[in-house]
Amino acid sequence: MTTITRTAPEPGFRGGIDVRVSLRADAGDGNSAFDGAWFPRSRDLAAELPELIAELERRGVRVERFTYSLENWPAVPRKMLVSGRVVRTGGFRSMDPLVVCLTWAGGTRRADLLVVPPETDVLTGARALRLCTRRGLPRSPQMVLAAARSVPLPQVPDLPRSRAV
Numbered sequence: 001m002t003t004i005t006r007t008a009p010e011p012g013f014r015g016g017i018d019v020r021v022s023l024r025a026d027a028g029d030g031n032s033a034f035d036g037a038w039f040p041r042s043r044d045l046a047a048e049l050p051e052l053i054a055e056l057e058r059r060g061v062r063v064e065r066f067t068y069s070l071e072n073w074p075a076v077p078r079k080m081l082v083s084g085r086v087v088r089t090g091g092f093r094s095m096d097p098l099v100v101c102l103t104w105a106g107g108t109r110r111a112d113l114l115v116v117p118p119e120t121d122v123l124t125g126a127r128a129l130r131l132c133t134r135r136g137l138p139r140s141p142q143m144v145l146a147a148a149r150s151v152p153l154p155q156v157p158d159l160p161r162s163r164a165v
Helices: 047-058 124-131 141-149
Strands: 003-006 021-023 036-038 065-069 079-082 084-091 098-103 109-115
Touching: 021 047, 021 065, 021 109, 021 124, 021 141, 036 124, 047 065, 047 079, 124 141
Parallel strands: 003 079, 036 109, 065 084
Antiparallel strands: 021 036, 065 098, 079 084, 098 109
8 A cells, every 4th residue: 555645845745825625614514515615726636635635624624534536536545644644545436526525523524525627717716616615506516617607697786767857
């Protein structure tokens, strides 16, 4: 079993700084289709995952297990050492390619994050990150991404009509 070690002195690992991720305050309560979203910069999970784990830890979520779709990501070692602790990983062919799953608190808390594909434009990605913190989202990742891609119509205020004199 291979273990990837990422520590702060290594070039490229910035300890979770500038990771594009959103997470609801009540993530892991099981009451929403998504607990947030993740907008990785590449499909290199070995490089992206340690940054995500470090950022979530800064937010108080100590990820113990990370599962992902083998359809969208290359397999990574089953255990990764991130900031001095082991995070277990698992790739599955049966998972939705646009979702990753995190567990913490001894496996009692679980969060599903929508994955915004890295090739997505920045504006759409930012909208998806924001949308996934709201309740009442569709359960389909494709529908959430479609909503993030749609441009809202401009809002024109109703002005009181005045009569010409």
